[in-house]
Amino acid sequence: MTTPLIELVNIEKQFGPVIALNGVSVSVLPGECHCLLGDNGAGKSTFIKTMSGVHKPTRGQILMDGKEVKFDNPREAMTSGIATVYQDLAMIPLMSVTRNFWMGREPQRRAGPFKFFDFGLANAVTMEEMAKMGIHLRSPDQAVGTLSGGERQTVAIARAVYFGAKVLILDEPTSALGVRQTSNVLATIDKVRKKGIGVVFITHNVRHAMAVGDRFTVLNRGKTLGTARKGEIAAEELQDLMAGGQELAELEGSLGGTV
Amino acid sequence: MAETSGQTPEQITAAIKDERLREISPLRKALIRPELGAICGTVLVFAFFLSIAGSSGMFAPEGIINWGTVSAQFAIIAVGACLLMIAGEFDLSVGSMIGFSGIIIALMTVQWGFPAWVSILTAFALALLIGALNGYLVIKTGLPSFIVTLAFLYILRGLTIFISITTTRKTIIGGVREAAEGDPIAWLFGGKVFNGLFVWLADMGVVGKFVAGPKAGQPVVEGIPMLLIWALLLIIVCHILLTRTRFGNWIFAAGGDAQAARYVGVPVDRVKILMFMLTAFCATVFATCQVMEFGSAAADRGLLKEFEAIISVVIGGALLTGGYGSVVGAALGALIFGVVQQGLFFAGVESSLFRVFLGVILLLAVILNTYIRRMITGER
Numbered sequence: 001m002t003t004p005l006i007e008l009v010n011i012e013k014q015f016g017p018v019i020a021l022n023g024v025s026v027s028v029l030p031g032e033c034h035c036l037l038g039d040n041g042a043g044k045s046t047f048i049k050t051m052s053g054v055h056k057p058t059r060g061q062i063l064m065d066g067k068e069v070k071f072d073n074p075r076e077a078m079t080s081g082i083a084t085v086y087q088d089l090a091m092i093p094l095m096s097v098t099r100n101f102w103m104g105r106e107p108q109r110r111a112g113p114f115k116f117f118d119f120g121l122a123n124a125v126t127m128e129e130m131a132k133m134g135i136h137l138r139s140p141d142q143a144v145g146t147l148s149g150g151e152r153q154t155v156a157i158a159r160a161v162y163f164g165a166k167v168l169i170l171d172e173p174t175s176a177l178g179v180r181q182t183s184n185v186l187a188t189i190d191k192v193r194k195k196g197i198g199v200v201f202i203t204h205n206v207r208h209a210m211a212v213g214d215r216f217t218v219l220n221r222g223k224t225l226g227t228a229r230k231g232e233i234a235a236e237e238l239q240d241l242m243a244g245g246q247e248l249a250e251l252e253g254s255l256g257g258t259v
Numbered sequence: 260m261a262e263t264s265g266q267t268p269e270q271i272t273a274a275i276k277d278e279r280l281r282e283i284s285p286l287r288k289a290l291i292r293p294e295l296g297a298i299c300g301t302v303l304v305f306a307f308f309l310s311i312a313g314s315s316g317m318f319a320p321e322g323i324i325n326w327g328t329v330s331a332q333f334a335i336i337a338v339g340a341c342l343l344m345i346a347g348e349f350d351l352s353v354g355s356m357i358g359f360s361g362i363i364i365a366l367m368t369v370q371w372g373f374p375a376w377v378s379i380l381t382a383f384a385l386a387l388l389i390g391a392l393n394g395y396l397v398i399k400t401g402l403p404s405f406i407v408t409l410a411f412l413y414i415l416r417g418l419t420i421f422i423s424i425t426t427t428r429k430t431i432i433g434g435v436r437e438a439a440e441g442d443p444i445a446w447l448f449g450g451k452v453f454n455g456l457f458v459w460l461a462d463m464g465v466v467g468k469f470v471a472g473p474k475a476g477q478p479v480v481e482g483i484p485m486l487l488i489w490a491l492l493l494i495i496v497c498h499i500l501l502t503r504t505r506f507g508n509w510i511f512a513a514g515g516d517a518q519a520a521r522y523v524g525v526p527v528d529r530v531k532i533l534m535f536m537l538t539a540f541c542a543t544v545f546a547t548c549q550v551m552e553f554g555s556a557a558a559d560r561g562l563l564k565e566f567e568a569i570i571s572v573v574i575g576g577a578l579l580t581g582g583y584g585s586v587v588g589a590a591l592g593a594l595i596f597g598v599v600q601q602g603l604f605f606a607g608v609e610s611s612l613f614r615v616f617l618g619v620i621l622l623l624a625v626i627l628n629t630y631i632r633r634m635i636t637g638e639r
Contacts, residue, residue, distance in 0.1 A: 075524055086522065092515035094582045094635060095508075103512050104523035106505035116503045143635045 003066050004029050005198040006051070006082065006167050011060035013046055020046040021057075022222040028167055028198035033189055035209040036202045038219035039242050044202050047219065048169050051200070052084040053077030081166030085156040085173065093145030097137055098126045100144050101159050129158045133188055150181025154188050161192055168192060169200045174208050186212050206238045218242055291634055293576030293584050296627045297591035300574060300620065304595050308602040317605040320466045321479045330597025331490035332545060334590050336564055337571035338493045339541030341589035342501060343534040344572050347514030347581030348397060348404035350538040352389075353568055355415035357561025360386050360546035362419050365432035365556035368439060375439035379448070383543050389415070390539025394532030404535075412565070420558040436554030448489075448544070449551025451482030486548040490590075493541065498586040510534065514581030570617065571596055574624040578632060595620070 004027035013021040021043050028034050038044045049055045051062070053071030062069050064080060071077040074084075091100050102122050109118035123140040130137055133154050135147075144152060153173045160168050170189070174182045189212050193199050203209050209216060217227040218241040225241050308317060316322045336353055343350055360382040367378035393411055397404045423430050439445035460466040461478030469475050501507040512520035513530045520527050542561070550556045574592035577584025600613055 074522065078524065084522070086519075092512060092519055092582065094515050094578075094632070095511050099508050099511060103508060103520065104525045106508050108505055115505070116499075117505050117508060119503075145635055 002029055005064065007061075007063040007066075008047075008051060009061045009063065011047065011050055011057045011062075013050060013055060014058045020222055021050070023060075024219065024222070024224050026200075026217050026224065026227070028200055029214075030166075030198055031193055031196045032214040033193050033199040033201055033212050035213035035216045036200060036219065037204060037206065037209055037216060037238060037242050039204055042219040042242070043222040044204075044219055045171070048084065048171055048200065048202060051077070051167075052082055052169055081164060082169065083160035083163070083165035083167070084169040085153065085160060085171065087172045087175065091144045091147075091152045091156060094143060096141040097130070097144055097147070097155060098122050098140040101126045101129070101155060101162075105163060125162070129162050130155065133158045133191065134184070148181055150177050150184045153177075153185050157185075157188055157192060161195065161197065165197060167198045167200065169202070171202050172204075173201070174203060174205065182208065204242065206235045206242070209238070210235050291631065293631070294588035294591060295576065295631070296624055297575045297588045297595065300595050300624075301591050301598075304598050304602070308598060308606065312602055312606040315605045315607075317602060320460075322605065324480050324484070326597050326601035327487055328484055328597075329601050330594045331484075331487045332548075333567060333571050333593035333596045334490040335486070335493060335545045335548075336538075336541050336568040337575070337589040337593045338490075338497050338586055339534075339538035340565075340568035341572045341575065341577055341584055341586050342497055342510060343538050344569070344577050344579070345501070345514045345581060345584040346510045346531050346534040347517065348394075348531055348534065349408060349569065350390075350393065350535060351405065351408040351565045352393065352411035352415055353538055353542045354561040354564035354566075355412050355419065356386060356389065356539055356542035357546045357549070357564055358558055359389075359415045359419045360543040361550045361556035361560050362423050362432065362558055364547060364550050365435050366422065366426060369432055369434045370426055375435070375442040376444035379444055379547055382547065383540065386539040386543040387536050390536035391532055393539070394535030397535070398528045398531060416558075423558045430558040431555055432557075433555035435550055435556065439551065445551055446485070448485055448547040450485050452485065452488060454482040457482055484548075484552075486552070489544055489548065490593075493544070494586060494590045497537075501586055506530070511582055514583075516582070567596065570621050573628070574620060576624075576628060576631070578628060579625075583632065583635075592624075 007025075007027040009025050011021050011024045012019070024043065024047055026034065026036065026047075036044055036047070046055065050057050053074040053076055056070070056072075062071070069080065071080070077084075092103070095103075098119065102117075107118040107121050108115040109121075110116075126140045127137060135151050135154050135158075138146075144155065147155065153170075157168065157170070157173075173185050173189075177185065186208065189199055189201060193212075193214075201209065201213065214230050215227055216230075216233060216238060218225040218238060220242065228238075317326070336357075340350065340353065363382040363385060364375075364378045367373040367381060368375050373381075389411070393404075393408055396402070396407050400407070420430060423432065436449070439449070457466055457478045457480050460480075461468050467479045469477055469479060501510060509520070509525045509527075509530045512525045513527045517527045542564075545564075546556075546561065549560060571592035572584065572589045573579065574595060575585060575588025575590070577589065596617075599616055600610075603610055603613055603616075
């Protein structure tokens with residue numbers, strides 16, 4: 001049995017009188033894609049923010065490589081190897097791909113008493129890392145704004161991987177994308193997983209989850225409804241769990257099974 | 260796709276050209292840079308004045324020094340405003356800061372008898388402090404910098420007049436030049452350099468000499484004013500800082516999307532506060548040069564300078580929303596400003612038309628910038 005890269009045990013989080021998380025347990029193994037499913041308001045966002053150090057859990061434990069850790073801020077989580085790619089805040093459109101890729105960790109070159117941004121190195125690495133992910137840039141100084149939504153997600157993922165992420169949290173990376181772009185992002189997730197990185201893939205789209213997931217955890221009203229391995233559960237069951245059963249089944253009947 | 264491992268980055272770059280990407284025309288490529296509008300504007304303005312005022316002495320050495328100095332004044336404050344705007348904020352208190360710093364220097368030197376260098380350093384220290392306070396308030400309250408610095412526009416101007424009136428019963432304090440004679444720092448702001456060069460140029464007949472009066476035999480251009488040197492220095496240093504350093508990347512990031520920048524560990528608050536301090540520093544450089552040149556300070560100096568700085572920056576291609584712009588562009592914006600203001604004078608045109616011109620060029624610049632931004636971000 002491999003030790004999980006990160007394990008969250010019975011996480012509870014309260015905001016004043018609101019109980020956002022009420023005992024959530026999730027573990028991520030090296031090289032697996034763990035899908036976190038849940039409808040809006042299920043507590044997905046609160047949970048990943050706890051994992052990435054934005055929120056501190058009210059109760060519960062976070063273990064990394066079997067040892068308990070506490071993150072005071074996102075920076076600490078990042079240095080421990082937890083990288084988060086947020087859906088809409090991943091990239092700055094007006095800046096070049098290179099500037100975005102290295103933002104916050106710019107490589108420097110010394111010239112006498114001064115230090116300069118080493119664009120030679122930065123551009124070369126950016127082009128190479130992007131090529132590895134299957135994105136072929138026109139030039140590393142093209143603005144991120146010229147890339148498609150899927151490509152932007154991929155730049156952010158490539159960046160996290162290059163800077164040594166062990167656990168990569170993807171917050172609804174496919175929710176705003178078209179069919180083709182979605183499959184590109186899912187292919188990228190597959191590439192990342194093969195490097196031994198643990199991927200946490202948050203989505204409310206069961207088909208996207210089924211395409212790449214190794215394990216599935218469903219959140220509903222701040223609780224885990226259990227974790228299933230690939231092959232142990234059908235898409236319809238996941239869908240029902242997410243929606244809390246009954247109602248969706250009825251809806252699906254009246255809509256002819258298209259949801 | 261060919262296997263790319265084991266190749267140099269250049270080969271990879273060459274190998275992975277996407278067949279679906281249409282080659283972009285060189286014109287379009289050239290358009291996608293912030294300075295383009297300012298470069299065109301500069302060429303147009305020079306062509307215009309060469310044709311209508313070419314024989315008026317505007318392009319003789321003393322004429323060049325004349326509009327060069329005016330442009331340098333605009334450039335000094337534009338450089339600070341430029342970096343601050345790229346970092347996503349405004350400073351409307353620049354003009355009031357100019358008046359404030361000037362009065363502090365004159366008051367301390369003339370009225371209270373401090374050596375000029377003590378007064379100058381005190382003015383800089385106070386300005387940096389006020390700049391930091393501006394920045395701190397903007398960051399802590401989360402209010403738009405437009406409002407916070409608008410408050411300081413009034414607070415500083417009011418304080419300046421108050422201090423000046425209560426201590427000297429005047430709003431103009433003179434006699435600074437005499438008091439600053441032989442000072443170890445004051446010459447850095449008021450002096451002229453390369454005198455020898457101009458004496459030599461005059462001997463060679465390139466530069467005219469005074470033919471009568473107390474200065475007879477001396478060249479009409481004494482030297483390069485320190486103001487010009489400051490402007491060039493600030494332009495070069497800030498341009499390199501913005502485009503070639505890690506900190507420059509943080510400035511773009513802070514203005515482009517502060518939250519995204521914070522998520523990857525960019526110290527956005529520190530960057531913004533430092534940029535507020537830079538605009539205050541630039542305003543004080545301007546004020547000190549002016550005080551040393553005129554030998555006096557007045558409480559109403561620097562009126563409307565904040566807008567002139569912002570206009571220069573916008574003509575230079577920066578976006579009002581932050582995250583995009585260029586120091587070289589802002590400097591060209593300042594040059595356009597200076598050449599037109601003085602050029603209308605050389606051409607004998609009614610000077611009130613200057614403001615008409617300003618408004619028109621500002622409008623054109625903003626329209627062009629919006630178009631350029633759409634091209635960069637691929638919006639339709």
